[in-house]
Structures are given as structure tokens and as C-alpha cells.
Amino acid sequence: MTDARDPQPASFLPLPSATFHILMAVAHEDRHGYAIMQDVAARTGGELKLSAGTLYRSIQRMLEQGLLLETSDRPDPELDDERRRYYRITPLGEAVARAEARRLTQLVKLARARGLAPGRA
Numbered sequence: 001m002t003d004a005r006d007p008q009p010a011s012f013l014p015l016p017s018a019t020f021h022i023l024m025a026v027a028h029e030d031r032h033g034y035a036i037m038q039d040v041a042a043r044t045g046g047e048l049k050l051s052a053g054t055l056y057r058s059i060q061r062m063l064e065q066g067l068l069l070e071t072s073d074r075p076d077p078e079l080d081d082e083r084r085r086y087y088r089i090t091p092l093g094e095a096v097a098r099a100e101a102r103r104l105t106q107l108v109k110l111a112r113a114r115g116l117a118p119g120r121a
Contacts, residue, residue: 007065007092012065012100013099015096018055018058019058021044021048022055023068023093023096030071030086032085032087033052034084036059063087067089071086071088073088
């Protein structure tokens, strides 16, 4: 049984697609919600566009789970809107994203072995 105060990354898997994309969007820099939506759309070539509702429900859940934190660090005030909230990945969030990436990699290997995905098995 997992201690709720010290969750294991595997206990979050499989991740909802939106959650994984949000974690990737904040993996290397703090971002506000609209910047997260833009990053996800750009990284997926427009195939995934998070609605504001999906984004903010996901962020709220991720804050509660300890995958993200809201940061008070701000960019240059000349470049910022004070109403924006910025989000940062936590060490747990990074561990969960890495675990999900490993899980997805294994699924692709299995699909290749069955001829269901391009590439070598």
C-alpha cells in the first residue's frame, strides 16, 4: 500500500493525456495557463488543443496531487500580466512524467513486436 504522503510515481499511471502534456510543457520552465495551451498545441502540431476548462481542471488536480506547484516567481514585470498564475513541475511531477514516458515506450515496443507500429521491434 502506498503512503498518501509519499506517493510512488507508478501509482499515478497511466496518466491522462492532458496531464502528461501539461507536465511536458512545464518540464523546463515555469508557464502560465495560456502558455501551456500554446505549447501543447505547438508540440502536437495542433492535434491536441486543450480547452481552458480541461486545462484548469487538470492543473487544479495536479496541484492537489503534488505534481505541480503555483510559483510566486515572476518574469520581468514589463513582460508579465500580474493576473497570470505560473506553474512549476515538482520533483514528484518530474518522476511521474518519466515513469509515464517509460510506460509509453514499452507499449510502443510491444506494438512494434506485433507489427502494429512502424519501426523495428
